[in-house]
Amino acid sequence: MRSRRERSWLRRTRRWVTSRVTEAALAASPTIRPATVERLEAFVGWAAARFPVLSATVAANMRALGVYTRQAHRDYFRFVASHLAGVLTALRCYARSPDTPSREFREIVEARYEIDESFDALRELTASGRGCVLMGPHLANFVMALARVHHVAPLTIYMRYSKLVARREAKLRWCKAAGMSWIVEPPESAKRAGRLAGMTAAVRAGQTLYVTPDLVRKQGEGTPVRFFGREIYLPAGACVLAARAEAPLFILLSRELPDRRQRLSLLGPVMPDAAPGARERVRSIVQQNMQWFADVFEDFVRERTGLWYSWADKRWTRLLRGDPRYARALAEPTPWPESTDAGGTAETAGA
Template sequence: MSRRRDLAGYGLYRVLSGIFGLFPEPLMRRSGEALGWLLSFVAGERRRMSIRHLTRVTGDASAAPGLSRRAFASYGRYWAETFWVRPRRIAEIAAHTSIEGDDIVRRYRDQGGLILALPHLGNWEAAGVEALSLGLDLVAAAEALPNPLISRWFIEQRAMFGIDVVLVQSGASGELLTRLKAGKTLALPSDRDLKGRGIPVRFFGEATTLPAGPFVLAKRTGAPVLPVATYFKPGRGHHFVVREPLASGTVEAMAQELAGHFEDFIRVAPTQWHVLQPLWPSDREPA
């Protein structure tokens, strides 16, 4: 039964990829946003989480439900782009990207491995296209999904963006360390601590944890950790922001500094922050 379920889920992804792949970019983008907005009406617990998170970010509980609808629309755009991308479209995607802080990347890229720490903003995978133009050999850590066929599909999709993927499972830390020592650039989504055993921080005024990976790897190799944001433009395209490396302090100090950067990034475009799961310990308490 599990195998049949995996095949059905994988088949759905392939069908959606086939459908969205036929669309021109404007239709793909608007269809994704419309479907995401519609999903917000049946999303249940995920919508409740979105509203909680946006209330923390904006401090405005009355505005959060409306912002949450827009966040789901943005998430729909992310998925539409994921299904739409093809190797032949990479140059087209690159032509509609812009970046602040590319000079920072150029300054550090020839000194050894780099660590890019990102929140789940916009289409974070599109950063792979910009990384290619900057001459970076990009490796990303990604969650191992229960369906191995879909995990493999995601690996293939990210390869189109120029991203080599290491799944977060047994042995992943050692593999990432090896890649970093070899001069690769690691892209690590760092706003969700999946195991809940990360580094304590204050994030939007409340205690939670960030994953320890970026800071531990930096300490073991001396690699700089660059905070990065990836945004959708109002219409077509993406905009990336790179900041100076975190100060070399304790792991705890580095984590808190990164949390501050993430707060800045998310406040710029709160409806592009695609975290719909519990993120703070209080999110798991009964409503």
């Protein structure tokens, strides 16, 4: 195990590299050509799979869940490359149309993503002015996937505060290119209650927010759920948000089609409980909805392995290497304790 000093150095190095790469992408976006983006996508998809540490980490994590195949491994790096190309495309389209949503970006997104009939319920709810909460795993190329959802039900993106100025600017340009609204978290709102309050107000005002609960936590910091025979801990912010705002709750998923376009679909809605309930009842509902997400998430990872963006995530890697702080094995089904995350955070895509 790495020392604290080594971990600190790695964090600083990752932050520095991320900042420099993002700054370079922002600087190049006004002049980069679509053909260049396509060549970069092809190169990244080829090169990343051959980077020894990254490739081995992804393969080991897939094997730990029993879903590894050579095809899934190859697909993952192809999807990661597509994600990076999506970011560059959004930045390029913003540079060409900084004052209004980009028509070019919309056309690109609609050519690559389609939606199915499951979106009818969301469309009807939002058309009536009802705020909704969408949750889902980190989909590869969520930059374009969420832009496509926005064409059906206007999305608001909640942006967690980042110390990296370039990263904050890139996220704002993505939202502007797609025409999405956003809520910027100020530095002083880092506490859980502050994060949730802003999102609750937005949903109650009729906005639709997308939240990603697949960000694994340490024991005691998240809600326990069953996942691949383990008890793991996930942030319950999406379900808490839906309960507090009395909002319908959906799960967003994606599937690749034979022509390599993607089809987006929704599960739900789970409608809010109309009966006034005690705090314990709210916690029970949050727990049930989080387990619903975990079950859907597990099926997604089994069936569409390469489409999950977080195979190389450092916390998931610790969990899948057996770190007892993040999971424990389950011999048989057990009753689940109440959520330890009832005031939990809601982590957003693109964060």
